[in-house]
Amino acid sequence: MTAYAEPVVTWIAVGAAADVPLWEGRRVTVEGRPIAVFHTDAGFHAVDGACPHRQGPLQDGLVADDCVTCPLHGWRFSLGTGERIGGGPGDDSAALAVYPVVVHEGELMLGLPDDAEPLGLRPRVPSQELAQEARSCMPLDLR
Numbered sequence: 757m758t759a760y761a762e763p764v765v766t767w768i769a770v771g772a773a774a775d776v777p778l779w780e781g782r783r784v785t786v787e788g789r790p791i792a793v794f795h796t797d798a799g800f801h802a803v804d805g806a807c808p809h810r811q812g813p814l815q816d817g818l819v820a821d822d823c824v825t826c827p828l829h830g831w832r833f834s835l836g837t838g839e840r841i842g843g844g845p846g847d848d849s850a851a852l853a854v855y856p857v858v859v860h861e862g863e864l865m866l867g868l869p870d871d872a873e874p875l876g877l878r879p880r881v882p883s884q885e886l887a888q889e890a891r892s893c894m895p896l897d898l899r
């Protein structure tokens with residue numbers, strides 16, 4: 757498991773890992789909040805399910821290079837850090853909350869921090885270690 761800057765105090769089972777095919781995403785709801793879980797060749801990632809632009813369904817976005825591209829208007833986000841990586845005009849500082857996710861006995865376990873208010877209502881900043889581990893995402897020009 758990757759280290760995060762803030763400690764995880766609760767792990768919640770959100771579904772079977774086998775239900776998230778490679779290079780696809782699925783939406784789960786935890787305490788009423790949509791979260792998108794993705795499967796890449798680097799493993800599983802969990803981020804906010806609603807795009808900060810206009811609430812696009814990120815689980816339906818194109819996944820490549822450990823990034824997801826919103827299906828509505830093309831904003832692109834790193835699945836490792838949650839930061840926005842281009843994809844058109846708009847707020848370059850927009851970011852997604854990132855949650856640790858691990859597989860335990862075939863089940864996806866989502867980690868929630870103790871400061872979730874009520875659940876990650878602000879972007880979480882991964883540790884420096886994680887930021888260095890996150891693979892780079894190249895801006896995607898959708899024109």
Ligand code: FES
Pocket residue numbers: 807808809810811812826827828829830831
């Ligand atoms: S809703 Fe995601 S880019 Fe517009």
